[in-house]
Amino acid sequence: MTASTFQTQGPSIEQSAAPAALSPFRTAVAYDRKLTTTVPRELVHRAAVAEVMLTDWKRLDDTRFDMTAQWPRGHSFFTAVEGVHHDPLIAAETIRQIGSLLAHAEFGVPFGHQFLMEELSVTVHPEQLEVARTPAALDLEVLCKEVKTRGSRLTSLCYETTVLREGRLAASGRFSFACIAPAVYRRLRPERVFDAEYGPIPLTAPVAPQSVGRTSPADVVLSPTGEPNHWQLRVDTRHPVLFDHQVDHVPGMVLLEAARQGATVALGGSPILPLGLQCEFKKYAELDRPCLIDALRLPKAPSAPEMVLVTGHQDGNIVFTATVTAAPAA
Incomplete structure (x- = not known):
């Protein structure tokens, strides 16, 4: 086995377990596996x-x-x-x-x-x-x-x-x-890295959570535009999971969630169980400009799973594409 360049290996539990008499607990148990x-x-x-x-x-x-x-x-x-x-x-x-x-x-x-x-x-x-x-x-x-x-x-x-x-x-x-x-990143994106004026666009209203398979409006990443199967990406930089840490662009997992939610609507709004996702990320999705999401239900054979093509556009350019294969939830 080739050693990891990062990990260090300490003594095993059985090697380092304290005798029962020295343990602050009433009973000391020596485990035969790593915690x-x-x-x-x-x-x-x-x-x-x-x-x-x-x-x-x-x-x-x-x-x-x-x-x-x-x-x-x-x-x-x-x-x-x-x-x-x-x-x-x-x-x-x-x-x-x-x-x-x-x-x-x-x-x-x-x-x-x-x-x-x-x-x-x-x-x-x-x-x-x-x-x-x-x-x-x-x-x-x-x-x-x-x-x-x-x-x-x-x-x-x-x-x-x-x-x-x-x-x-x-x-x-x-x-x-x-x-x-x-x-290199600073050369590619100097205005995003250094200019504090580039903040997120104002938070937009969510679609109904139940229509995208969610229970909380806070977890909805789509905002209505008045057109069917066409939304604006809802960017909530305060979300503790999707924006776990500060970034200068929309994280890829937000776009994956947009694909899942868009597919849910395109398939009728009932919860779906995604069986597969195939995603390509073309450009950074910027925080300070609207990103538009479209969903298209694809033709399929009668016994085949449903498939939905979801795309994201910003300033007329494709940001990402995702094909969601799904079955109705149990």
Whole structure:
């Protein structure tokens, strides 16, 4: 096994457990396994520990890694679909977190570099997404397909992930991103980085939460325009999950949620269980200008799942496209 460039290995529990007589507790128990915790939140670009899904990782060779993760039974934003299935977008977020962890911990990218999402796809298997009486413990198999560098510096990464729950396939996905050094980022986006006048546009009114599969208006990312299947992106920079930390553009997970909500409306407004998402991110979605979202229900065979194409435009340019494959919720 190749050693991680980041992790350090401390003594195991059985090696370091205090004798019962020295323990401040009434009974000291020596465990024969490691205790579980999340990975450092900085490695996955989260400010809140509660938003960290990954719990451990191990390098197998230059391109393969084993990881573990956990999905909570309840989450403030990734709520269970109809109370039955874990939200498929929590699978997308888990797969996204892998990229920043690998970049920093295994490929030597310093903190402060910017990551630009390029492509994200995820497919889930509903029978393995059911919420149980305990959090979902997951094993992740990660294969890096493309590792691009300039000199010794990582410039982009593409990887595929298999998510297993008790040995059964729960989800799979592919993610790619570019890694941009701070000096380059300042040249690309000087006005966004340095000019305080570029703040978010005023918060717009949400569509009815029930129409997009939500219960709280705070979690709605679409605002009505008066046209069917056409909305303005609702950008609430105070949202504690979608805007977990300060950014100078709309996060990719906000656009994924817009795709899910747009598909929900296009399919009639009843809750849907996304079976798959295929997303391409073309440009930064800026905070200070309206971003328009459109949803188009695609033709399908009678027995096939529903498919909806969702696109985002800003200043006449495509920001992202997403194809949502969905089945009615249970």
